[in-house]
Amino acid sequence: MDVVVCLKQVVDPELPAQEFAIDAGSRRQVRAGKALVISTYDENALEVALQLKDQGAATTVTALTIAPAAEAKDAIRLALAMGADKAVVVDEPRAPALLGVEKAALLAAALRRAGAFDLVLTGCESADWVERVVAPLLAEALEASCVTFVSRIEAGDGRVAARRLADDGVHTVEARLPAVISITSDESNRPRLPKIRDIMQAGKKPTETVPSAELTALPDALRDPGVDVREVTIPQRTTKCEFFEGEPADQAVALIQRLRAMKTI
Amino acid sequence: MEFELSEEHRMIQGMVREFASREILPRAALLDRTGEYPADIIHAAAVLGLMGMMVPEAYGGAGQDSISYVIAQEELARASAGVQAIVTVNNSLACDPILRWGSDDLKRRYLPALAGGRALGCYCLTEPAAGSDAMALTATARLDGDHWVLNGTKIFVTSGVEADICIVYARSGPDPGARGISAFVVEKAFPGIRVGKVEHKLGILCSSTAEIILDGCRVPRGNILGEPGQGGRIALATLDGGRLGIAAQAAGVARAALEDSTRYAKERRQFGHVIGEFEAIQWFLADMAVRLDAARLLIYRAAYLRDLGRPYTREVAMAKLFASETAMWAAHKAVQIHGGYGYVKEYNVERYFRDAKITEIYEGTSEIQRLVIARHVLKH
Numbered sequence: 001m002d003v004v005v006c007l008k009q010v011v012d013p014e015l016p017a018q019e020f021a022i023d024a025g026s027r028r029q030v031r032a033g034k035a036l037v038i039s040t041y042d043e044n045a046l047e048v049a050l051q052l053k054d055q056g057a058a059t060t061v062t063a064l065t066i067a068p069a070a071e072a073k074d075a076i077r078l079a080l081a082m083g084a085d086k087a088v089v090v091d092e093p094r095a096p097a098l099l100g101v102e103k104a105a106l107l108a109a110a111l112r113r114a115g116a117f118d119l120v121l122t123g124c125e126s127a128d129w130v131e132r133v134v135a136p137l138l139a140e141a142l143e144a145s146c147v148t149f150v151s152r153i154e155a156g157d158g159r160v161a162a163r164r165l166a167d168d169g170v171h172t173v174e175a176r177l178p179a180v181i182s183i184t185s186d187e188s189n190r191p192r193l194p195k196i197r198d199i200m201q202a203g204k205k206p207t208e209t210v211p212s213a214e215l216t217a218l219p220d221a222l223r224d225p226g227v228d229v230r231e232v233t234i235p236q237r238t239t240k241c242e243f244f245e246g247e248p249a250d251q252a253v254a255l256i257q258r259l260r261a262m263k264t265i
Numbered sequence: 266m267e268f269e270l271s272e273e274h275r276m277i278q279g280m281v282r283e284f285a286s287r288e289i290l291p292r293a294a295l296l297d298r299t300g301e302y303p304a305d306i307i308h309a310a311a312v313l314g315l316m317g318m319m320v321p322e323a324y325g326g327a328g329q330d331s332i333s334y335v336i337a338q339e340e341l342a343r344a345s346a347g348v349q350a351i352v353t354v355n356n357s358l359a360c361d362p363i364l365r366w367g368s369d370d371l372k373r374r375y376l377p378a379l380a381g382g383r384a385l386g387c388y389c390l391t392e393p394a395a396g397s398d399a400m401a402l403t404a405t406a407r408l409d410g411d412h413w414v415l416n417g418t419k420i421f422v423t424s425g426v427e428a429d430i431c432i433v434y435a436r437s438g439p440d441p442g443a444r445g446i447s448a449f450v451v452e453k454a455f456p457g458i459r460v461g462k463v464e465h466k467l468g469i470l471c472s473s474t475a476e477i478i479l480d481g482c483r484v485p486r487g488n489i490l491g492e493p494g495q496g497g498r499i500a501l502a503t504l505d506g507g508r509l510g511i512a513a514q515a516a517g518v519a520r521a522a523l524e525d526s527t528r529y530a531k532e533r534r535q536f537g538h539v540i541g542e543f544e545a546i547q548w549f550l551a552d553m554a555v556r557l558d559a560a561r562l563l564i565y566r567a568a569y570l571r572d573l574g575r576p577y578t579r580e581v582a583m584a585k586l587f588a589s590e591t592a593m594w595a596a597h598k599a600v601q602i603h604g605g606y607g608y609v610k611e612y613n614v615e616r617y618f619r620d621a622k623i624t625e626i627y628e629g630t631s632e633i634q635r636l637v638i639a640r641h642v643l644k645h
Contacts, residue, residue, distance in 0.1 A: 061591060074272075192282055193280050193283055195312065196314030196315070196333075197314055197327055197328075199273060200279055
């Protein structure tokens with residue numbers, strides 16, 4: 001089974017809040033000069049793929065990313081050090097500004113160009129836009145099965161069983177291959193750390209860079225983002241402090257009444 | 266001249282930082298309190314390649330340079346100086362002398378186990394009457410057929426309790442001073458070696474410090490490092506490498522002190538302001554940052570020279586001296602910045618203060634480092 005993992009680079013969500021900024025003109029997050037990392041759930045997706053490889057179910061794991069080629073180096077190198085066999089970078093200078101619909105179209109084109117794939121894994125959402133649309137749209141474009149919010153996968157003959165987190169608990173579903181599955185995190189797919197030896201080997205693994213212009217055209221429906229971002233703002237958080245007077249017992253009663261009135265308890 | 270780390274160095278730094286943050290930091294305070302040996306952490310470190318970082322891949326190591334090594338040691342010590350002490354001793358004081366002076370047979374027998382976490386190493390040089398004056402050691406080694414027979418008492422042995430493989434220095438010939446000393450690879454499983462008194466220490470509490478007693482210990486003849494009489498030179502050259510690891514440990518403690526103090530200075534409010542707005546605190550933080558950077562640059566320079574195969578005794582003594590005094594100074598200021606909270610165990614700076622002190626003492630006190638540096642200065 002050939003597994004492809006789609007990786008997106010985002011501004012490190014661990015950076016202090018004051019470093020988060022939005023460019024008013026492009027209505028996108030400011031990336032220049034900020035540390036970039038692989039989006040959180042994408043790393044979980046890579047871990048799931050690598051576990052399938054450890055179990056002998058996956059023959060190759062390919063890391064696929066759409067990014068300005070120069071920006072993608074660190075993410076690709078890390079994915080290869082963690083254990084991916086090869087990487088494909090779709091060089092797209094506009095990538096950081098693209099939304100999910102456009103990303104899904106480009107990913108589909110890149111996957112069609114690459115040829116054989118059985119399973120495509122994505123993070124269930126990106127750490128910056130949190131659109132959650134790439135996996136379903138990608139499955140649609142590739143005419144593949146789709147399962148979302150999956151934490152664990154078991155490979156079978158031409159099928160996979162996926163443990164899916166849902167509002168009412170856990171669903172275990174089967175999907176035929178090829179399939180696109182979006183991955184959420186649980187204790188079983190915490191991204192592994194690369195060993196020093198693998199860090200040194202990573203540079204020797206094959207990485208193919210494809211200019212996005214070379215990708216074949218896709219249906220117009222997928223090329224039109226369908227979404228127009230009008231405004232992006234940073235939520236203003238305000239805090240209010242109330243004091244309750246009196247003895248501790250009275251204060252406790254007043255606090256409970258207040259919390260009930262606020263419908264928090 | 267370049268001040269940038271290579272891509273590989275940055276990746277190793279990122280990996281070790283993540284490892285330390287996931288596996289060590291959450292348990293550092295508890296390990297300090299219980300003094301428990303962190304066997305699982307050491308095993309995980311070995312899997313990542315951290316226990317034999319400079320051992321070639323052919324012997325099961327990670328085949329890294331000294332720059333990678335000091336980067337990793339700083340990251341580990343930033344989380345726990347105690348855990349890092351175990352790692353650095355295994356790398357610098359056990360693997361390194363076997364790699365540099367061991368026969369092919371010794372390398373094949375011991376390095377894969379030490380680098381792979383299947384065995385732990387320690388270094389037995391100091392004796393009750395031979396500390397800074399290490400070459401005055403009195404343990405003896407006498408050839409008896411196909412074995413050396415070792416007698417004597419070694420003290421202050423880091424990892425002495427848990428170690429499986431000991432690098433032991435003993436007097437094998439009549440020559441006084443360094444020339445009469447030989448170095449041996451001694452397995453704890455050999456007859457006649459045992460752990461004596463275990464020390465109760467001020468800091469680095471999850472790393473054991475013990476007495477090792479050699480009582481007619483029989484060591485196969487081939488388990489000598491280099492030639493008989495080379496031990497003094499091996500001990501001192503090994504300590505140069507060891508000092509790199511301790512300097513990096515000190516930098517890690519100093520960084521921990523600075524980072525925790527910076528965070529506290531931004532949170533703690535007094536007189537209507539966060540204390541980071543007060544100049545008294547700002548000056549502490551500025552001086553900590555300057556000294557930490559200077560220490561790290563001295564460490565990187567020493568590591569760089571070592572990787573080039575050039576002499577670095579003077580440079581590593583400078584790095585170890587400056588970094589360890591920086592760690593002590595920074596930890597002292599960190600406690601002061603935290604005030605009463607710095608004196609209690611709720612915050613980590615109290616641990617940094619206790620951990621920092623050892624860096625001014627072991628693998629050559631600050632006074633010995635000054636002596637080494639002064640000898641080089643006076644030569645010119």
